[in-house]
Amino acid sequence: MEARFWGPPLHPPLTPPYSPVAMATEPGPPQPRPPRCPPRFWEGQDVLARWTDGLLYLGTIKKVDPGRRGCLVQFEDNSQFLVLWKDISPAAVPGEDQSCCVCSSRALNPQNLLVRCSKCGHAYHQQCHHPAALPGGPWMCRRCVFAVATKRGGALKKGPHAKAMLSMKVVLPYQLKALEWDPPHLANRQQCYCYCGGPGEWNLKMLQCRGCSQWFHEACTQCLSKPLLYGDRFYVFECCVCTGGAESVRRLPLRWVDVAHLLLYHLSVCCKKKYFDLEREILPFANANWDALLLGQLAETPKGERYGLLLGALSAHKDRFISGREIKKRKGLFGLHNRDPPPGAVPPQVWGAGGGLGGSRGSFRGSKGVFGGSKGLLGGSKGSLGGSKGLWGGLKGVLGALRGVLGGLKGAWGGLKGVLGGLSGGLGGLKGVWGV
Numbered sequence: 001m002e003a004r005f006w007g008p009p010l011h012p013p014l015t016p017p018y019s020p021v022a023m024a025t026e027p028g029p030p031q032p033r034p035p036r037c038p039p040r041f042w043e044g045q046d047v048l049a050r051w052t053d054g055l056l057y058l059g060t061i062k063k064v065d066p067g068r069r070g071c072l073v074q075f076e077d078n079s080q081f082l083v084l085w086k087d088i089s090p091a092a093v094p095g096e097d098q099s100c101c102v103c104s105s106r107a108l109n110p111q112n113l114l115v116r117c118s119k120c121g122h123a124y125h126q127q128c129h130h131p132a133a134l135p136g137g138p139w140m141c142r143r144c145v146f147a148v149a150t151k152r153g154g155a156l157k158k159g160p161h162a163k164a165m166l167s168m169k170v171v172l173p174y175q176l177k178a179l180e181w182d183p184p185h186l187a188n189r190q191q192c193y194c195y196c197g198g199p200g201e202w203n204l205k206m207l208q209c210r211g212c213s214q215w216f217h218e219a220c221t222q223c224l225s226k227p228l229l230y231g232d233r234f235y236v237f238e239c240c241v242c243t244g245g246a247e248s249v250r251r252l253p254l255r256w257v258d259v260a261h262l263l264l265y266h267l268s269v270c271c272k273k274k275y276f277d278l279e280r281e282i283l284p285f286a287n288a289n290w291d292a293l294l295l296g297q298l299a300e301t302p303k304g305e306r307y308g309l310l311l312g313a314l315s316a317h318k319d320r321f322i323s324g325r326e327i328k329k330r331k332g333l334f335g336l337h338n339r340d341p342p343p344g345a346v347p348p349q350v351w352g353a354g355g356g357l358g359g360s361r362g363s364f365r366g367s368k369g370v371f372g373g374s375k376g377l378l379g380g381s382k383g384s385l386g387g388s389k390g391l392w393g394g395l396k397g398v399l400g401a402l403r404g405v406l407g408g409l410k411g412a413w414g415g416l417k418g419v420l421g422g423l424s425g426g427l428g429g430l431k432g433v434w435g436v
């Protein structure tokens, strides 16, 4: 057993079909108005697509689907997923670069000039960018700042890109109030989350803001000291919009039942199985990641006592855990009755309608997202950005530049490693876990 937060999964995922826009197709009110301007997408176009982890991945459009306001995108491992237009970034097109990439207009006035991103080459009206762009001097658009600064385990915290990111994060690029949420406030119909406005899965490494209740990707936050576990809601987090500046985060105290639940949930998402051996799987995983679990007072528990305390918690909460003995298997095996994250520790009134108890909604869909997602985005052929796909223009530059800067720091990369094709494909897995 070598389960780690950031290691490859033990068992390569099968590939359940999953689309990040599944939510948008559920029955409900009629879809909102058509897009403000016709999107500039076409078959065969190379694009960057934002995935549910907040990171950008290379793909090629196979089909434009106006009905679903998305495109079928083929990723580097040849898997295909529907990605919403809002989550697709095309490269700048020579000749079209005199118009705003948001509104497609060339109209100008002294208060609303066109400014060009020094990285991707797209032009923006000052007022079409969030926050409003300042003319004069080199300027990088929000999308490029995020492409550079987001990272598995948490975004850059220091340096000019981190600063630029923070200044963009105090403004959201969408109307938070316009989002239509499910009753527990875990998912919205628009598939719009975080500072990046990308798709998301609340239980797959996201933090919920105590102020606005929106969910934020681990990769887009700059406050975490350790990577998140799947389904870990034992944080009090406040986003940049709500603080008006840097994020705030505080770890909440955990009980042994919470630790046991969190470990089982995380492992079940990572390993895609239900039962784990306490002595051979759960405990070694906990010991190997002890510091990253941020257990507060429990962190001082001597190694020799951890087994007994976990066993006690697993045995005492039969409403949550099922033991191997109950299903006529080994008694050292434990699993979750329902594959749901731990309820979390914050009283529901603090969260408003956001709900302390997640209920079952979303968790299985979520894990599907992980496994489906991995299929879409990992394991690409090496060097595709730098190679024959020549159309790439500015965005290639963004990622190429990063490769230059960080190239030597193996493993310090998070998602961009995958974007750049740094993985040979042998990991076969969960793109959600190989940061750090």
Ligand SMILES: [Zn+2]
Pocket: 053, 054, 193, 194, 195, 196, 197, 198, 216, 217, 219, 220
């Ligand atoms: Zn994000």
Ligand SMILES: [Zn+2]
Pocket: 100, 101, 102, 103, 104, 105, 124, 125, 128
């Ligand atoms: Zn515009």
Ligand SMILES: [Zn+2]
Pocket: 117, 118, 119, 120, 121, 122, 140, 141, 142, 143, 144, 145
């Ligand atoms: Zn840009």
Ligand SMILES: [Zn+2]
Pocket: 209, 210, 211, 212, 213, 214, 238, 239, 240, 241, 242
């Ligand atoms: Zn907030």
